[in-house]
Amino acid sequence: MWDRILLAGLAIAAIVATPAARAQDKAYPAKPVELVVPFPAGGAADVIARLVAQVVSEKWGQSVVIENKAGVTRPPPSHFQGGASWPRGGEDRQ
Numbered sequence: 001m002w003d004r005i006l007l008a009g010l011a012i013a014a015i016v017a018t019p020a021a022r023a024q025d026k027a028y029p030a031k032p033v034e035l036v037v038p039f040p041a042g043g044a045a046d047v048i049a050r051l052v053a054q055v056v057s058e059k060w061g062q063s064v065v066i067e068n069k070a071g072v073t074r075p076p077p078s079h080f081q082g083g084a085s086w087p088r089g090g091e092d093r094q
Contacts, residue, residue: 032063040070 035053039045046068053064 029060029062032065033057033060034065034067036067036069038069038071041068 033056035049037045037049046066049066053066057064
């Protein structure tokens, strides 16, 4: 019985989510994508990031810019994350 309820719930969720997925903008991303690598250029992380950027650029049809920010050991500033907030050192924990 629980299997049927779970299956029905999943079917309803899929039906409800389908129109929202189709309503998304087809031109995403509309501007070049910036990939921040927290290591110096020329290292293994840089090489992997460039390989990933090449594949993503071909798939999305948009250029991907690699920015190497060597020595970044703390959360990135808000201008690197599009204004998203970053939790401070345990202030929001209860």
